[in-house]
Amino acid sequence: MAQPGTLYGVGVGPGDPELLTVKAARLIAEAEVIAYYSARHGRSIARTIAAGLLREQHIHEPLVYPVTTEDTDDPAGYEGVIRQFYDDSAERLAAHLTAGRDVVVLCAGDPMFYGSYMYLHERLAHRFPAQVVPGVTSVSAASAVLGRPLVERDEVLTILPGTLPAEELARRLADTDAAAVLKLGRTFDNVRAAVTDAGRLPETWYVERATSAQERHALLADVSADEVPYFSLALLPSPTSAATRDEPPAPTPQRAGEVVVVGVGPAGPRWLTPEVARALREAEHLVGYGPYVDRVPVRPGQQRHTSGNQVETERAAHALELALDGARVAVVSSGDPGVFAMASAVYEVATAQARFAAVPVRILPGLTAAQAAASRIGAPLGHDFAVLSLSDRLKPWPIIESRLAAAAAADLVLALYNPASASRRWQVGAARDVLLRHRDPKTPVVVARDVGRPGETITVTTLADVDPEMVDMRCLLIVGSSTTQVSTRGDGSTVVWTPRTYPS
Secondary structure (H helix, E strand, C coil): CCCCCCEEEEECECCCHHHCCHHHHHHHHHCCEEEEEECCCCCCHHHHHCHHHCCCCCEEEEEECCCCCCCCCCCCHHHHHHHHHHHHHHHHHHHHHHCCCCEEEEECECCCCCCCHHHHHHHHCCCCCEEEECCCCHHHHHHHHHCCCCCCCCCCEEEEECCCCHHHHHHHHHHCCEEEEECCHHHHHHHHHHHHHCCCHHHCEEEECCCCCCCEEEEHHHCCHHHCCCCEEEEECCCCCHHHHHCCCCCCCCCCCEEEEEECECCCHHHCCHHHHHHHHHCCEEEEEHHHHCCCCCCCCCEEEEECCCCHHHHHHHHHHHHHCCCEEEEEECECCCCCCHHHHHHHHHHHCHHHCCCCEEEECCCCHHHHHHHHHEECCCCCEEEEECCCCCCCHHHHHHHHHHHHHCCCEEEEECCCCCCCCCHHHHHHHHHHCCCCCCCEEEEEECCCCCCCEEEEEECCCCCHHHCCCCEEEEECCCCCEEEECCCCCEEEECCCCCCC
């Protein structure tokens, strides 16, 4: 029996034949069988790149896609048709390998980077010797063509397919430093809309067939959808690269300063909205309570002004002063800026002093601590609920007590913010006593601590059993109504939920 041949997935690079590696060129020249993908028209980009290395003695195996888009009338559907195509292609190559012939599969770019070779590899590598030879990717080529680094130092590069929904693309583009969006063509309008929504259009480039004779590049904003082929990409290079810094800035109209009050959510970047991420990226100054500002990635040239947690008015005035001088200022709040946070403090100062009357103020919402805590345990806020703060620093305790009593009497679920601190230890017990005048002692209570952070704990107890000693400023309490339920799921987990209907 003949020694089986070896399967080689060979990356031939993005377009310039001189970008083939020495190993790729050697294997192509030595192989007995050369395989390559093409559409029905028969043209193959990978074959064209490697054409100078092909010889008369090579056996050619063109792998012609039966369909190139997901629009097909075949009863098997696109996935079924393409799966069968890969199965059939693998068996064609397996016949050569079984006969002892080495097979080189030519792959544009890199075989394992959005390449079709990988589908042959997973079908054949366990049956025959197989080797992958990497190639220069279109992303690296585009960066070189533009003369702009992809990323520097601690920056993050995100690779995205243009086939993602526009909202998902926008979210990911807003969250990253640099990005490449591949597979344009029919997805171009979708991609440009996402780049625009993420606020990154002015800094994004379009690169088509990088390093080939048909290479073209331009700012994405200047490209029309009707002239975009599949083999093109959108590139958002390093925002801090020297190439970018050394360019003379494009003239921009003089703009007035503004204050944008943003909510960064209760914890972590996954709860940060693209809109807020964009505002944070565009701001020249960040103003806020130190631990909240610390959650925002450091950006070159951006100034940070941090302070303690009891100087909201001073923070607001500082932000407005900076904006009055023409700066773009982001005031950073945890959770949502309009819920016991900086939005009202900014408006309080902005409306009290006439000199701030012309300063634009915008509020960008964020995920609240109440929403985050509720999601961790089920749906306790599924019906009418009230949000109260137990802090008596800005309002007297008798007011808090009367509001607790009114909300409890109205049978509302309660989300209680700022329940305790190092200096406020008695309020939780006092609030519990007020609520027990109107609620069953067995009313469910959720104690959510450090939601979304590494030390997160969610405790379900009852109103009668709430222990004030386990509650601090890092906690949020959710007190159920008369209809709130506690259930145990099949996996043993506990959920707390409030029905959407209320008994008549």
